[in-house]
Amino acid sequence: MTTLPSKKGIFTASVLQNRGMGAQFFRLSLELEKRANAFFCAASAGQFVEIDVSQLALPVEKLIPENLADSSQRNILLRRPFSFADIDSSNDCTIIEILYCVLGPATLRMKTLKTGDTVNLIGPLGNGFTIPEEKKSAILVAGGMGAPPLIHLAKVLKKQHQDIEITAFVGAKTKNDLAFFDIKTDKLKKKPDITLHQFAKHNIKTFISTDDGSAGFKGFVTEMLKNRLGENKPAGAETIIYACGPEAMLSATAALSGEFKIPCQVSLERLMACGIGLCQSCAVKCKDKNGGDVYKLCCKDGPVFWADEVIWE
Amino acid sequence: MTTLPSKKGIFTASVLQNRGMGAQFFRLSLELEKRANAFFCAASAGQFVEIDVSQLALPVEKLIPENLADSSQRNILLRRPFSFADIDSSNDCTIIEILYCVLGPATLRMKTLKTGDTVNLIGPLGNGFTIPEEKKSAILVAGGMGAPPLIHLAKVLKKQHQDIEITAFVGAKTKNDLAFFDIKTDKLKKKPDITLHQFAKHNIKTFISTDDGSAGFKGFVTEMLKNRLGENKPAGAETIIYACGPEAMLSATAALSGEFKIPCQVSLERLMACGIGLCQSCAVKCKDKNGGDVYKLCCKDGPVFWADEVIWE
């Protein structure tokens, strides 16, 4: 991508708040040590941090979901990557917000973080979304856990391009899996134009889908997106798609981007051992200039890629 | 030993209090789940529990002493043994007190326990001190970290034999290493008859020694004990010595027990993988009936042994 990567560093951060949003979703606010301000002030949406959670406690046994009971016994060695869902950095102070979902031993331990605790993190890492000047409208496509960087991106887009028109498409398995969003439950009628708080505050029109139809459109978010693109036929030169979510969803979004000739950036996820380009564990198969295959690194060359440079399998 | 071992079990316990006593000494009060009452109501002084601390958090980096910084990174696998410093068990409720010293990764993690947290433990384990009916006086000898089971024993002795005369000899490297005891610091004059709170409340006369002379007698606790035994010449039939502390101190105490013909029980420590007789890691070399060598198990046959059955090396 074209954004200039900022210098990376290792920092301690203190927990301002770690608040549950439903059973398995959490919002973690971290204040970084002062030394970090110079590193994070130019951080962009789509970048991420690697957090060391190896020394955190597990929740007590009865608070561990049954499906994680066995894997929770595993000791943590490696750091874990998390995107910014928001960042507020000035000369005085850097605060980052992380939205996370409890999926395994590391995120389970993160649940036990309390205000005043400290964690160690490396960042800012990778390359974020680029925001081309000429675009008049942006389409955000968030699948499952893919929302956090797009919530951040929405805020940045609105700040940098006040006139840009943003539409968001948000998909999840069920209504409960939309928990990253502060949806007022009374608004959860089964119609596809519910407004989510995080996007609503930026005046972003939001379309929701769930696989089981428990909220919004019933089906995949990319089906809903395809329907809308078919109806509206936005001009490729003026429009850009930003997507984050499961690989299958990104691949389908990339296909739509090709079909409707709208440029698209995707944020990919890989298992990462280092997050800083040392280990090559996070390979993403891409096309090189000569049409051959090349592996790029998700942590260093990504996590944001142009949809058409990735080889989708 | 002759006490009948009570049945063992695995229990959860909730932390009532975890209070620092000086920089590296802590007092942990645990309330066991109700199911434990039947197991612990007959527990004796000198028995112990094995606590699982593998899932506790490390203290934040700046609270980790420099000499433990490296070893603190080690993940904990095995449980850790701790004697009762007190136990209060009825049909309704079992509360145990543990006095511990921060020495390595496990005890460092224990520091982070807070009121309301839960831990998992196995107990009651091993055989405790026996309290022969005919004795008129008991001598307690505590070296360094050996105090906890003797504090418990003092209470039990006083309860079961109101007339028994108890004298305590307490040794440590320096004044600061006496921190298991609530000594009023203003009482810490350099004379060898300071009364320690835990013993004082049972009317036990206490003699203190420190290797550096920073409190009480300057020298080893066993030197001080030898002097007193030489002066007082207590009758072996009426007297018993109970000792707990570093192996070298126990060995010297055992020698005095032989020299002055006073029976002596010692509580030994070993690295223990299981605490329940499965692994044979905790071997204690003893004399068998035929004068040969035999290894007994510290966790099952001990931790309390008669001083004259142990082969001191």
Next chain:
Amino acid sequence: MKNKNIDLTVNLGTLKLINPLITASGTCGYADELDDFMDINQLGGFITKSITLNPRLGNDVPRIVETDSGMLNAIGLANIGVEKFVQEKVPLMERYKTPFFVNIAGQTIDEYVAVAEKLAQCKRLAGLELNISCPNVKKGGITFGTDPALVRQITGEVKKVVNDKLLIVKLTPNVTDISEIARAAVDSGADILSLINTFTAMVIDIETKKPVLANRTGGLSGPAIKPIAVYLVNKVYNEVAKSAGVPLVAGGGVRNASDAIEFIIAGAAAVTIGTGSFVNPDCAVKIIDGIEKYCLRHNITAVAELIGCLK
């Protein structure tokens, strides 16, 4: 939690176990040490501490040291000797219905044979496990298990005296090609193979500049070694056991149902719990429960279907 629809039995040669959970040698005592924590009858099988011809005191202490997600042990085959074992411990086994296997060790082939002969007389025993892989004794032990010719010889000689008892040969992971050793054991009469024993390892106390263990080296066990064990089990299953129809008793670092299922999928007919019992002495029975739940969730009616089903 018992669900009648799920068949947890597995076959070890001619023996049918009620479930695939077995205690590993040296980590569960001789017979009744775990009584306070579980009903031994709930186990698929039980393998005792190594027994030698004469009693052995074992090594000096420290005999263990904790490492990251593991531990070293150098117990040195401390045991009461076969005679006392037959007199005092075998009768204890009558209390249970569980099949018992006695792990045997020695310094010479003759010693192995002598121990095996004595134990072959005990009706109560289902079989013997040949420990040719203990890293903590000076003679014998490990050297047998790393040389295919010796493995062939010792397995063959012991096989002659065990009568109808099942013969398990326990393999060491400290070799270039474990399949070669496995093949030698199978060719010379092993009914069952068990793996893995511990890895030779050392921890140094940097303050004293001495090894922590009195024996200097010890055997590494526990979760740290699990991924290597899973690989070796799958290798032996694919290269030797499957085609020979020889069941594997396998473990290394198992402490929960997921770990046990990993070994079964890799090719184990039964799973051993060693170090795991030190941390949670009741873990074997919890694991049986967990395997049952997994089968329910995956619509598996018989756990035996899972053996070696790795895709």
Next chain:
Amino acid sequence: MKNKNIDLTVNLGTLKLINPLITASGTCGYADELDDFMDINQLGGFITKSITLNPRLGNDVPRIVETDSGMLNAIGLANIGVEKFVQEKVPLMERYKTPFFVNIAGQTIDEYVAVAEKLAQCKRLAGLELNISCPNVKKGGITFGTDPALVRQITGEVKKVVNDKLLIVKLTPNVTDISEIARAAVDSGADILSLINTFTAMVIDIETKKPVLANRTGGLSGPAIKPIAVYLVNKVYNEVAKSAGVPLVAGGGVRNASDAIEFIIAGAAAVTIGTGSFVNPDCAVKIIDGIEKYCLRHNITAVAELIGCLK
């Protein structure tokens, strides 16, 4: 924290390192990747990712999986190939004073020789490290490192073309007797031995019943393997390196100064940091500090005194 009284230098053959800390191959990139986290000039030495004759894409993802106190990797020697390496990466090294070693790998002996020949021309390089122990490639790799005859042949052939460059041979732990392999390498011209590479291992996803890694198996590294590595280093030191006067570059699971000192006491002249850098990219420089403090505390004036001082 620098203390002029403590001599941290160690000798690797004809080369004097300013301290014993070296990055392990494949865990520190090619040259400048760690710049944001440390001054590379503070390192004793640097060993690059494995380089092959032609560029290699490497394996499919997932290429790693975390295990208890460890991780498996199956990167598959992804690298830019020797030509591009010489053009693009070697010049980057000019920025630093640190001695650079290039780790080389191949499918055939000819390929190793071809890569070595090219690199022998680069003035900037202090030496080559022969990776005959990578468990993650299908041909070559591990098979070379487990057979003494092949080790002799490949070491000898490469030695002929490296001119004055130091030749390190990197040993695999996946063998019955590592000293036999070490001896083969030393006899045929290795100036330095390095150990240990990773253990072949596997993690199975019990939900899909498939190995987690696309390559099915991977190499286990990290703190989990440290006690085995310390044992093997001490064994090679005692049985081969000490008498042959060949220095050892050693590691496996090092993440702090105590770990590094353990390896030095066991016999390592220099210590490698691999997986440790993933967790704390600045850990090498912190370790140097820690070693200095240890020496101060123990009245050791030169870290070289510690090498192999195990009592």
